[in-house]
Amino acid sequence: MPAPTPPPAELHGRILDWFDAHRRVLPWREEPSPWRVMVSEFMLQQTPVARVLPVFDAWLERWPAPADLAASPSGEAVRAWGRLGYPRRALRLHAAAVAIVERHEGRVPATYDELLELPGVGDYTAAAIASFAHGRRAVVLDTNVRRVFARVVEGVQFPAPGVVRAERDVAASLLPDDDPTAARWAAATMELGALVCTARSPRCEACPVAGLCRWRALGYPEHDGPPRRGQAWHGTDRQCRGRLLAVVRDAHEPVAPELMAAAWTDAPQRERCLDSLLDDGLLDVTPDGRFSLPA
DNA sequence: AACTCGTGGTT
């Protein structure tokens, strides 16, 4: 027995009107060129808006087009990425810029399928660029949209760990028919999740669809199911890799192994992480055995 | 499908 779904027209009207009144002013929205949108989407993968803003501005000033980034060493992208986290994204953005020059004459492609072929572009990012940069109809399913639909439509506190078929069907069925409205809808549902229907303490008193929300109507039932696993950090390879890469990123000449050893004392783990950083292409070794960002 | 991969603000 499928869940009764709120009338789409009312859902659309309320959320789109709310978006027009409350949308944030963001640099990739005010001037949504495809390259700017693409850079913002890479940076925003698992990273909050506030931390992206300054890096985004510096990045676009230095590399105003894909060809500009493609012509720079990948290590420069890693350095400019700074402390945004998950630095392999910087490498993938660089590789995507190279692919755009090689396969698309230096212009960010407009179709979901072409975008999906680019390094670092998965389902979400392909849909987001197609929608926000090119105004095309696409099912944009990020963590915000998933949470909004889980609550309003399904009546549960949190979405499943991975995107489920039924969930994609719901999102597709709610997507407005025409391109421009679908694109607004994607941005609006994301914004609602980011500003109102937040994970920890949702601001239901400010929500335009509180009266249509199934989770609210059910009395806010707590998450029921397997506990959602957190992300371990202290002592992990991620922490080790982050510390090692930071040493090289903040240096302006190749770093001697002794300095790397000072940054992480557990030798087996340090060596394992150095190997993985070299393997990922985040580090290079000079002929005399020092570590640098890749050329 | 489950796991890995950074960083730092918020609670």
Next chain:
DNA sequence: TAACCAAGAGT
């Protein structure tokens, strides 16, 4: 303070 979690992708 420790836990949570943020516009995910790749394997």
